[in-house]
Amino acid sequence: DADVTQTPRNRITKTGKRIMLECSQTKGHDRMYWYRQDPGLGLRLIYYSFDVKDINKGEISDGYSVSRQAQAKFSLSLESAIPNQTALYFCATSERGLTGYTFGSGTRLTVV
Amino acid sequence: QQQVKQSPQSLIVQKGGISIINCAYENTAFDYFPWYQQFPGKGPALLIAIRPDVSEKKEGRFTISFNKSAKQFSLHIMDSQPGDSATYFCAASTDSGAGSYQLTFGKGTKLSVIP
Numbered sequence: 691d692a693d694v695t696q697t698p699r700n701r702i703t704k705t706g707k708r709i710m711l712e713c714s715q716t717k718g719h720d721r722m723y724w725y726r727q728d729p730g731l732g733l734r735l736i737y738y739s740f741d742v743k744d745i746n747k748g749e750i751s752d753g754y755s756v757s758r759q760a761q762a763k764f765s766l767s768l769e770s771a772i773p774n775q776t777a778l779y780f781c782a783t784s785e786r787g788l789t790g791y792t793f794g795s796g797t798r799l800t801v802v
Numbered sequence: 803q804q805q806v807k808q809s810p811q812s813l814i815v816q817k818g819g820i821s822i823i824n825c826a827y828e829n830t831a832f833d834y835f836p837w838y839q840q841f842p843g844k845g846p847a848l849l850i851a852i853r854p855d856v857s858e859k860k861e862g863r864f865t866i867s868f869n870k871s872a873k874q875f876s877l878h879i880m881d882s883q884p885g886d887s888a889t890y891f892c893a894a895s896t897d898s899g900a901g902s903y904q905l906t907f908g909k910g911t912k913l914s915v916i917p
């Protein structure tokens with residue numbers, strides 16, 4: 691099984707719908723992150739969490755919310771999806787300190 | 803505000819050649835510089851990383867060169883192979899306290915190694 695699992699892998703939704711992307715990890719890491727990837731724009735940080743009681747906004751948090759249900763679970767919600775939220779979304783985890791991230795395989799979201 | 807600028811956006815290299823990807827940063831507080839490799843349909847994976855107390859780090863065919871005064875760092879892939887074809891991201895971070903940090907990524911370079 692993957693260390694960082696994202697569900698669903700692909701999703702098509704309609705404008706205005708609420709959608710939740712889920713992430714679970716078996717790494718035992720405290721830190722979890724949600725990134726968005728768009729062609730030519732790289733990876734941009736949406737939200738991050740340093741532990742269950744800690745949630746922080748990233749560079750592009752407008753239109754998104756998150757929930758850290760447990761150390762191993764971090765979900766991203768789009769309250770009212772819009773077409774420009776069509777993108778590839780990645781969850782990542784890390785240990786404390788300056789170490790690498792472990793990324794999930796991503797969720798490709800299309801808002802029509 | 804883009805804190806890490808990456809170039810080129812795309813790169814085509816012949817098999818056996820050297821691939822070079824460059825990044826420049828603005829925030830002098832950055833003290834960790836990783837490179838990630840991403841294959842289609844997969845998440846980015848850590849390739850190699852460097853701290854500013856050294857000017858070069860080599861792992862197999864992959865080398866990071868770091869120039870602190872110029873605020874630049876680069877990835878060199880020696881003897882490039884078709885299997886190296888992927889998108890490469892540079893990144894930078896600083897310890898924001900409590901032993902935690904967030905990575906700022908460059909926009910990525912799509913590398914194609916042709917036979």
